[in-house]
Amino acid sequence: xxxxxxxxxxxxxxxxxxxxxxxxxxxxxxxxxxxxxxxxxxxxxxxxxxxxxxxxxxxxxxxxxxxxxxxxxxxxxxxxxxxxxxxxxxxxxxxxxxxxxxxxxxxxxxxxxxxxxxxxxxxxxxxxxxxxxxxxxxxxxxxxxxxxxxxxxxxxxxxxxxxxxxxxxxxxxxxxxxxxxxxxxxxxxxxxxxxxxxxxxxxxxxxxxxxxxxxxxxxxxxxxxxxxxxxxxxxxxxxxxxxxxxxxxxxxxxxxxxxxxxxxxxxxxxxxxxxxxxxxxxxxxxxxxxxxxxxxxxxxxxxxxxxxxxxxxxxxxxxxxxxxxxxxxxxxxxxxxx
Numbered sequence: 001x002x003x004x005x006x007x008x009x010x011x012x013x014x015x016x017x018x019x020x021x022x023x024x025x026x027x028x029x030x031x032x033x034x035x036x037x038x039x040x041x042x043x044x045x046x047x048x049x050x051x052x053x054x055x056x057x058x059x060x061x062x063x064x065x066x067x068x069x070x071x072x073x074x075x076x077x078x079x080x081x082x083x084x085x086x087x088x089x090x091x092x093x094x095x096x097x098x099x100x101x102x103x104x105x106x107x108x109x110x111x112x113x114x115x116x117x118x119x120x121x122x123x124x125x126x127x128x129x130x131x132x133x134x135x136x137x138x139x140x141x142x143x144x145x146x147x148x149x150x151x152x153x154x155x156x157x158x159x160x161x162x163x164x165x166x167x168x169x170x171x172x173x174x175x176x177x178x179x180x181x182x183x184x185x186x187x188x189x190x191x192x193x194x195x196x197x198x199x200x201x202x203x204x205x206x207x208x209x210x211x212x213x214x215x216x217x218x219x220x221x222x223x224x225x226x227x228x229x230x231x232x233x234x235x236x237x238x239x240x241x242x243x244x245x246x247x248x249x250x251x252x253x254x255x256x257x258x259x260x261x262x263x264x265x266x267x268x269x270x271x272x273x274x275x276x277x278x279x280x281x282x283x284x285x286x287x288x289x290x291x292x293x294x295x296x297x298x299x300x301x302x303x304x305x306x307x308x309x310x311x312x313x314x315x316x317x318x319x320x321x322x323x324x325x326x327x328x329x330x331x332x333x334x335x336x337x338x
Contacts, residue, residue: 010037015232032242045072067092075126097139100174111174117158125162134165166206259329280307
């Protein structure tokens with residue numbers, strides 16, 4: 001087992017989010033932060049083995065460091081999928097033990113595996129034997145009527161024994177019976193103290209905390225105890241937060257402005273359009289770049305409405321940019337470079 005001092009545990013990462021953290025989202029986020037660890041959406045082993053791998057796993061090399069999150073419960077399939085992901089250049093393989101959706105449960109993966117720590121350990125061991133990059137786990141503190149003290153310890157101890165390099169814990173239970181996936185993100189109460197107790201018990205193991213984190217100030221507070229923090233929906237809806245990460249979390253002096261980001265997105269978008277892609281497949285991730293400044297509302301209206309039109313191209317992005325005053329486009333407020 002690698003100790004915290006030896007393992008480059010991510011101090012800050014953007015959580016894997018279905019339908020959101022696709023390749024285009026990650027490219028956009030990488031322009032805002034050079035240091036944060038980025039995650040793919042969860043990809044099932046069946047899709048990796050039998051699906052369109054280039055569509056599912058392909059990405060721009062500029063986006064490193066990136067972790068791929070796998071969903072599955074068959075050790076052989078996970079090992080095979082991990083090898084494929086390694087060939088695509090990913091920096092980490094993460095196993096999903098936290099998703100509560102019905103589809104995931106019917107496939108015997110995601111949060112329901114909190115009840116099967118020995119099987120999860122077999123999966124981790126198989127992937128560790130298959131690849132040379134870190135293998136990590138993202139889990140909940142428990143499911144349904146489980147005792148969170150016993151359940152979380154049992155799962156984490158099992159995967160660590162199997163060679164897991166790091167664990168990210170969403171500090172809520174997942175209620176597989178009675179709550180929808182959306183409700184599972186907000187209804188079960190957050191229990192950060194339970195995750196803190198795990199860290200206190202395992203001081204040398206890299207552990208990250210996730211769930212309900214909405215500001216870098218909260219991240220910094222968590223980092224007084226934890227090795228890393230994972231931010232999800234707030235980072236997606238308010239991506240300007242990411243432009244502060246390099247400085248405030250990693251101590252790197254760097255300035256990012258909205259104008260720079262929009263200019264840097266143009267060649268990426270042009271390449272996507274040339275290959276037959278649609279504009280809104282990318283611009284839907286960019287709606288929150290500017291908020292509470294002159295022109296922000298009109299900027300979002302242009303991108304959200306005009307980018308879906310047939311044949312929409314770079315002229316839509318430029319029109320949205322032109323709405324923003326020069327002082328907003330050139331403002332360094334998205335990042336602190338002092």
